[in-house]
Amino acid sequence: MNLEFTPEEIAFREEVRAFIEENYPKELAGSGTREDLSREQFLAWHKVLGKKGWSVPAWPVKYGGTGWTSTQKYIWGEENARVDAIMPLPFGVSMVAPVIYTFGNEEQKAKHLPGIRSGEVWWCQGYSEPGAGSDLASVKTTAVRDGDHYVINGQKTWTTLAQHADWGFFLCRTDPTAKAQEGISFILVDMKTPGIEVRPIKLIDGTHEVNETWLTDVRVPVENLVGEENKGWTYAKFLLAHERSGIAGVARSKRGIERLRDIAAKETVDGVPLIETPDFARKISQLEIDLTTLEFTELRTLASEAAGKGPGPESSILKVKGTEVQQRLTELTLEAVNHYGAPYAYGMEATGNGAGIGPDYADYAAETYFNMRKTSIYGGSNEIQRNIITKMILGL
Amino acid sequence: MDFNFTEEQGMLRDSLAKMIRDQYDFDTRRKVVASAEGWRKHMWMQFAELGLMMAPFSEEDGGLGGGPIDAMVVMEEFGKGLVVEPYVPSVVCGGGFLKRGTDAQKEEYLSGVMSGENIFAFAYAEPRGRYNLADLETTAKKDGSGFVINGHKAVVIGAPWATHLIVTARTSGGRRDVNGVTVFVVEKSAPGITTRDYPTVDGRRASEVYFENVSVGGEAVIGDVDNGLPLIELVSDEAIAALCAEACGAMKVAQNMTVEYSRQRKQFGTPIGKFQVLQHRMVDMFMEAEQSVSMTYMATLKLDEDTVTRKKAASAAKVRIGQGGRFVGQQAIQIHGGMGMTDELAVGHYFKRLTMIDSEFGNVDHHLKRYTDLSAGAVPVAAE
Known part of the structure; x- marks a missing residue:
């Protein structure tokens, strides 16, 4: 056991750092935690990385992965977090792509992987339904075979950033007589297909991050089925469990604590910097x-995965504890800025924080705190994570 | 970065686990703890034969060439088996000071630590010092080429079994000054040393140790006169890492026992392990135990980094382990219900050990403050 970087790893870090400094879009510096970015802003860094060959480090090398060691991936995350980079979105890169390259056929790989890699094609996730949130297996959206097509009918919800999406991956019931987990299929859908309507859901922070997606007689070619019909639940679970690196958000939270320390050094209580008050200083320490x-x-x-042991039991903790840390960070940041959490930043640039009311560091403090409550709900709520650990690890 | 154990460390773990399984079952431990001696010298010698005492020392010093990771491996197994023999006081602390001593000190004492014949206890705490290692009323006054020690050391773990003591004393300066602290090695049988021995709540033995005009030669000083604090802090951080490993072992067992019990115990016609409120509590116990392992690795791996990094790492780990140990211990009792309150079940003994680990070398509050002060650059340190 040791924590040292090898000379090669140090050289790698220098290379990565220099590349980011040279190529990260200057106008997007420090925007990584904002939710109201345009499609172009979201994709800008992804496209640069696509050209460099660094947009999908975790993929197998033959599909465009970098073949980096876990330590290199760790360095990569740290270096991007230093500039608060807007990283490639997960829906294509780390959600649908692993399903396609693991269970899809050669045509599907050739058709979809390049666009995901380059950042040209935007994907969204059609999992949740109004009646199926944490209880994902109870999906009601149906796909009925009609010649060379599936005809899809139903409603999906919480479709993140579907307003920008070119393609979506949908869980649909293909066998209505089967038990809950069986009879579900994993189908790729071109979002421009007639019959799809995406309606915005405005969230408590004021952003339009998620949508309702209505599907009415949407005709999808059968070649868009991934893997076998009625085996979609297997792929869905694979997808949920697959992308663990980065879910903890460690590098980004480190940067967040640095920001919090800066804020707490500028704010004062009875003339003393907030960070020097024992109560707040200990909150930051904890x-x-x-x-x-x-x-x-x-x-x-990561070490356990690299050793080929597969994710150890400790990986299940990352979602729960990672989101708790992210939430606590935004909570303390809001506490630190006090009154100036109040001016509303989104959608009213003329009157809110965005217009220069209050210190710059107070911008989005409350909005981000509100927004981050989602993290313990999505991706299998933290209670669902505990159910998984109960079953898979404690064996109860 | 590398999180793998070496083959030797894996073998050390396996053979130690087997020895504890075969010779340290819970009933045997209860009898030993209740006996007049409170420990088994022959068990200690068997541990020595297995190489535990030599493992963390360099080959140059006569050890097996390991380090803190080896001590971590040993202590996690000790934690699982609730082993009472004094590995941390004698090997981690005693050995930790001596390996940084003079060649003469190494020759006289360290080889005995490794053979198991010399048993050290670390007399650092005082009745009024709480966790401040520099808050010393024990004094060592210069007397010719040597010193005369006077004072009272509190709750010296393992002292009843010890042949030697490492003692911290003030040689100059005011009561809490960072400078003016010196470390001494003394034989416990030295004239002027008296002890009051007693059992501790977690199955150990400890002593109040009184020094009355105890004369030692100049060769008894370990490190520099008046500038012993950096060394004391270093060895204490090593002890913290080892105690964290012990706590990890104890947490894992307490958590597993609780899950097992929840499978057997029925209420309202159902195993209580089927109740979601208890399932989630046990998941939280599992997460605390795993997170404690992560922090134990972290603190152990950072022992050889710069002083501030090392201290922050040790404090962060001690905070995590203190909090995790309390949660796991308390919930293990709660989920066992009334049975968890009985002396007959092992689980209560894990709870008690976890509770006392928090108070050794500084509790959660102490280390949260130390961490905070170090983050602000506010901790005065003696010259290094």
């Missing part, structure tokens, strides 16, 4: 200790 704990739990997980 958060930082929790984050260090998370970091080393993630490093253990």
